[in-house]
Amino acid sequence: MQKGTKKNIFIAATYAVVLLLGILLGQNYVDEQGGKPGNSLMPIGLSNTSWKLQQLIDLISSSYVDSLNMDSVQNGAINHIISHLDPYSSYLVPNESQRQTELLEGTFEGIGMEYFNLNDTLIIVSLINGGPADRAGFRVGDKLIKIGDKQVAGVQISREEVETLIRGRSGTELDVRIKRHDVNDIMAIKVVRDQVTVSSLDVVYMIKPTVGYVKVRRFGMSTGDDFKHAIVELKKQGASRLILDLRDNGGGYFHMAIKLASEFFNDRRLVVYTEGAHEQRQDYFSEEQGSFSDGELAILINENTASASEILAGAIQDWDRGVIIGRRSYGKGIVQEQFGFSDGSTVNLSIARYFTPLGRSIQKKYSPNWSNMVDYNTMYKGLWMLDTLYAHGKEFKTMAGRQVYSGGGILPDIHIQQDANSLSLFYQDLIRYSFIEQFVYSRFTQKLPAYSIENFLQGYHLPDNEYDAFIEFVRSEDFIISERNKNDLKTLIEADIEALVGRYYFGREAYFKVKNRNDSFVNTAIEFLERETNR
Template sequence: MKKKFEVWLPLLFSLVLIIGMFIGYKLRSAQPNGGLSVGSSGSALNEAAAIIKQKYVDSVKIDSLEANAIREMMDELDPHSVYLPPLDLKETTEDLSGQFMGIGVEYKLIRDTVNILSVFKNGPSEKAGLKIGDQVIKIGDSTVAGKKVAATTVSNLIKGAIGTKVNLQILRGNQLLQVPVTRADIPRPTLVAAYMIDKNIGYIKLDRFGSTSYREFMEAMEQLKKQGLTQLIFDLRGNGGGYMDAAIDIADEFLSGDKLIVYTEGLNSPKKEYRCKRPGVFETGKLTVLVDELSASASEILSGALQDWDRAMIVGRRTFGKGLVQEIFPLSDGAALKLTVARYYTPLGRSIQRPYNKGKKVYMDEVWSRYANGQAYFADSNKVNTGKQYKTPSGRILYGSGGIMPDIFVGLDTTKTSKEINKLFFNGSFNEFVLHYYLDNQKVLDPYPSPLTFSQQFQPGKKMWLEFVGWAKKDSANLSTVPDSERVRVENRMEAYLARFKWRDNGFYQVLNLTDPVVARATDYLKTQ
């Protein structure tokens, strides 16, 4: 009997196991998730995505759901930690690389039409025959004229692989033209202007801190020093930052020895110091740095270091207040996380970062609120100069937490601009008028060898102003009562915009800066010290 039981025991065991598995399967299938296997080691986000993918009633783009979930997570962090979809990541990289794949034109959307304002010399568009004033009707099969189209849409249609062609339909006067343009690698300078204000004072404007900024800066300094530069106005207004390394390298050219330029530190990022490494190209000459509320991040690193060491006089208005360091972490689908990994501190230990505990909207709106509460107009209205004090080598008192406060405050002009003029600037009518004036008077710039000569000798006077008054009537704007002071300001801007057609940004700033109060204050400081 015992022997028979031993023979049947394995069979009975197998039968019980099979029955148990069957019962377990039925019990599991009766559960709400239908026995879905999501793995115990995954996160709740992965589990949710798997359940949705396998059990949702309709088809769903799981990638879009995951991207939205990541965005929501990033929104819970600081305002500068963001999710970058593949296209945004590409644009971010191109913006700072100093190169992009395009056709070599500058354009502007005016009244729902893409107008070509500049054609790069020896670029693909010049070779294809495009001209200033051409209006783009179609890019490939996409119509871009006569309807509201985003600037990013136009840019994405124009860009493409090097060597490929994009077919443009152009309106030139009353003639429709088909113009094929071969895309190429187009340099995009980050340094937009460099010239001598007088025999000693040079001016440099840096638009952003990109991979080519340091080289562009050194080349500009070499040229200006050959022309007699002994003093410098370095304009960082509107410069929203970029690569921290570029700011550090340029700061190194202004500071001597092994001075500390900036240090970074975060919960998961040990303290790291960045010091001067080489003899600088401009360690002793008089220096002013121009800033405003849109000068941020790398601009604040540079201006903060120079202010802490008493190396430069900071002129303008309080900077943005961004003291966070981001790194880009690629994701497997081509997107990326732009994640804050540390805070940066000026040599004296100042953190420039503004508070962001009230949410992203309040944080971003704070800059614009400065116009409403007087901070953009009056130095006494800036209430950030409280809390811990920091003393420079010369004994000056500085403050952190809220941006770089300039040593010389120059507020916005309190003279009100008329509603009619504002309307013409905001709806693009002013830009359109200057473009048409240039097209109708293309030889107007021919006699002038330089922007300065043009500004000194060209007098738009009543003729150009009267044309503008007539032009404005199309927008139901009555300029007959505009005061003379405002008329003069508008005429000065007209001259600057005209100069851009011949000398591009370098000419634009040479003319515009002649009436710029911040540049004037910096120039006066350099001349009187």
Template sequence: MKKLQVWLPLLFAVVMIMGMLIGFRLRGNIVTSGFFKTRKQSPVQEVVDLVNMKYVDPVSMDTLGNAAIDGMLTRLDPHSVYIPAADLSEVNEDLQGNFEGVGIEFQIFDDTVNVVSVLAGGPSDKAGLQVGDKFLKVGDSIVAGNGISTDKIRTLLRGPGASKVIIKVLRKGQPQDFTVSRGTIPLPAVDVSYMIDKQTGYIRINKFSETTHAEFARAIQGLQEKGLQQLILDLRGNGGGILQESIEIADDFLDGDKLIVYTVGARAPKVEYHCRRDGLFENGKTVILTDEGTASASEVLAGALQDWDRATIIGRRTFGKGLVQEQYQLSDGSAIRLTVARYYTPTGRSIQKPYDKGHEDYNEEVIKRFRNGEVVHGDSATAHAGPAYKTFGKQHRTVFGGGGITPDIFVGFDTTTLDKNITSLYMDGTLSRFIYSYYIQHMPLFQSFKTPAEFVAGFHGEEQLWNGLANYATRDTIDLHAIPQKDKEILQHRIKALMARQIWRTEGYYEVSNAYDPVVNKALETLKK
């Protein structure tokens, strides 16, 4: 035993060395699983390593790696994407529903940053900034007359909450300094909610972020206090967001334990989402407005209410995105949003349009709707390619899958404002510059109106506004004197709405714009029937 104790450490050492040698021999050929696993390098990693060690010229490995990931994801579906670390914070802000900043809206006119709106009660408002101020410096950075970009200004203004930034502005010809303490700035998901008439409410949702359902609940409860009996829910241009938020809103319209949506993927089991509580608006008449910009979570909401005959869909066919993404954080601070399942409406419809012809063809599909006349003429221009289903409600309507939500009542795209001179107004920024400068010059007049409804009924300076715009546009060689009368009337309505936005932000814009909107008018007509 004494002799064994002397040789035992040496014996253990020999066994360990032999085990290590055998392990290294087998390493290149064996892939084990479990907690301790040695994985054979993939060809992708081998190529990256070879380029890093052997390539003739210096290479940014981060850029090369990003390109490799992007190339891999393009072989999947159009909605699986890579988000670089530098972009992740901004990308997530929209879903979070807030960011840290100073609380202003600005536009760059003539190489000068102009304050066009100040958030009431926000950091800039508390510091004393006003509409009409022109930025000279932000911190130590000169921002006037040097080709400053919108992204650069946004970067200078944003920062950690409670941090301070000194902003030098030009006000009425005099430079002034303001110290602004950055704070949490909301990114509202509900653009506007108001009563169109004594019983009809209107709510517009622009995205589904973490705050959407809470905002919607406050909006609809506020309208109910004003006598809400029937609702127009505007989802036009809403590109989606967080699926659970749209499910919560659908639950407010549907009773019992009705199925709202289900998801399933090759590696994801089927998950059903049902109503689970009493809703805020289970009985009133409902109309949902859609267009080709209505996508993803918006289509879940519209599809569920259509399948249960709970709402009438008015407008144009939605985008057609029925894929569910989950976001995964990567070790370098970047992330990928990977498609993990498809979602299906209660009747079993897949709303996802085909993407088997490649990403370019997929991304141009909406443009094709304009070319083939679908956005103007609806179903008469294009045939349904997807399977037909029957709704569950009393109406037992026929609905279609395989490419967006088709409206129950079609309202075509208005092509009257496609005159090249009118298009130039938007493309060249002429209209935005005119609205801002005219508002600044006539601020007391516009501020005399207390509400958007009062502005719609009481403002009669449309012709003066028009003449001002026509003269202003000549500076950019845009001739508005020869456009058709109908185009002029529509543009006058848009100018009035944009002026209301200058006063009351999105609430004013939509309340004025809706007074002349043919889709909203069709919704009101439908509700009366």
């Protein structure tokens, strides 16, 4: 591939970040990273090294004893090859590729609601403002009884089945039966599917009188415009300092990382460069006159901050533009490009490594883990083993004299210790089995709150009897919790419950405002920005 012909280069993470709860109906509520197809793979003849593979496929197709689904055979062969390249290259069948593209582009055809499955009852827990479901008259708290002709209440049903029922072409109608808590009879609502747009920013608000807060969910097609609009609004409210939260942001489009980095510089700066065995070095520069090129900046990262997020954090750190706060980032420094087959399937192929302006590679080590070769079904799952230990690689110095390193991930300027309680096996089980969500949606959804959002955000704290009720609920599910665990986890679990209650009653913004009240990352950033201002 010649220089200049690449399109839609993106960074793809190897894991998915589950956002809050369940599934956004019409959109899988899981952040997978990817991009839309840029280059197409067309048959161009067989090389000396590829003829055997094609000949084998032809032989099996024409001579094998049993009838086979040759698409499955070819998909298996492709997956086998891709699995041996690196941890990040992947093969996506058409529906997976489409879903990945929709997630990053931030648009999908559906109705725009999120539900939680509570004891085989689907409860609406969130609606996209102005989306089809919102316009049609659905409310948070409604219980779904039937979708089309399919009974969904009181039966076991997978999210894939629900997604199939919900999704459809824009303009098509969908009949839904619901039960509303203050209405005796089953209600029928007709909703027209439409193109739904989801912002790539989780939340934007003033966290202090002169400090704005922006949390970026992923680097999607609209992230640059979303962010620029957010800065305009924050500046109108007096923001001269900014906290940019990139925690749990697994990446996205490569060029969006560059575009977002441009917003923090007022001149042309090298943001990142790429280089590979078949790719000559290519430099990528910021645009001039960024929308937040002067104010104090703090960026929050953690161990799930990856790819495009690390490009942005690395550029800010190398140029001494802001402070990086948190924990060492994931360490994915490989550029991928998406190549499309004619049937809609795609290959996300690693084509180069990227480097920060000072020349740091943040890719952590990886090697094949052949011990996973157990049987046919699992032999290629988790093939790659990643080195999670940070090793100081080559040392670099910024213009301000700060020492930074290669060696895997971005090492923050200010380190935040991991909360040992959040790592406890018991707490992880609570998250895995959605006990906090089950408790909130069974206990707090029966009636509307008797207070305003302002009162809730400023003064609401979970009463002790509610925490005791949660512990009894968990124990009723045959989970053993000691008095020590109960006391150690009290603050952490109460904060989770309070945030989820806020989200259910008042929406996504309330969730993050409540979570950030006692967040050590956020509070450290606020303290740093206040110190810098007072110097």
